[in-house]
Amino acid sequence: MLAHTIYQHDTSKEWVTFVHGAGGSSTIWFKQIREFRKHFNVLMLDLRGHGRSKNNLKLMFENRYTFKSVSKDVLDVLDHLNIEKSHFVGVSLGTIIIRQIAEDYPERITSMVMGGAVMKMNFRGQVLMKVGNIFKNVFPYLFLYKIFAFAIMPKNAHKESRNMFINEAKKLYQKEFLKWFKLTSDVNPLLKWFRQVEINIPTFYIMGEEDYMFLPTIQKLVKEHNQSAQLYVVENSGHVVNVDQPQIFNEKVIEFIKKNL
Template identity: 60%
Template structure:
């Protein structure tokens, strides 16, 4: 089972489950914990191969698909007897949340998608394909640094960039390659998501400088009645790290309005 951490008030309080992105870990939510714990039960998970989910079983699993990764999150929910939860995700974690919600809508009360990935633009697709070709000959950390810089290029994004690079250093090289290959195949899955409206209350929190992903999210929200977009000015991809106060206030207000 994935490693997880809980912060529980009581059985009557609603749950919020945080899902990190590729190369990160549950530690990236440290600036959310204090605020969210005041209002909700909180569940943090480390996805396979990340954080403290590095047991030998995950090293041996070679089949990496989004549905299998989603089922591992569901396994944790079942273990904790959490019937339904609000999900909060960042970057690739938003894809995992959406995939879970498509198959198990009854488990999702709402989705908060930070730095959401819903389409790789042409530049992103070319870069990912290039990365797949080079992953066996270029040191994986060099490759990760390159893509972190492409997604978070500005000087003000340095903290977020360094945080993800430092977390990626903790990954095994084989683990990194498996996740990288999974991300490179993401567009067909996202196309299916864009066609469907899950009907679950959804808040997208994006940075105005997240040029690789913001345009597709803007169009997506226009087409889906159950979705709302909030753009943080002068902010890049990793919105929960760059502007945690704005992120927390907007997300918690959104959840409280659902009551």
């Protein structure tokens, strides 16, 4: 089972589950814990191979990861804690995991918050994935990860987010990185399906205005056909919006969740 931490509220019955991205850990939510636990029960977890889940032998011996298996890891924690339904808050690749849960187990989700949502790889992203796939067994994984981190979070204002993900990625094993890299390199068909299929779950996209790789797709998606979703664009923020602008992130997300109790 995934390593996890809970913060229980004295009166609230609502749960908020936080899902980090690839190369991160639950520590990326440190600017959210204090505010969210004032209002809700909070569940923080580390995905397989990340953070305190790094040495989970059962998960480590799987040769290939899928978004279905990774999302089932999350639900196993909810089942263990007898949490029937939760609001989910994700960032980056964590938003794909939440969307997979919505696809397979929509009854388990009260609402979805998608920070730095990944719903399509732009041309630059696809080129990076292809180049990385060619050289993944040649260069040390941390070298490749740094390239991706700088491509996604290029500005000086993104330095804290970028360094946080690079420092967390240093804790991954080489084999673990390759499993996650393979998972993300095969993601385009899944994302295409997600963009085409609407779901009847309240959804809040919160994106940085400088998230050039992923923001345009979300703007188009919300504008064209997603009636159950809304988008808020945060100024002076990049991909990891909860770290770049935590005060605005916390305020807007808590407001959204309270509207969907």
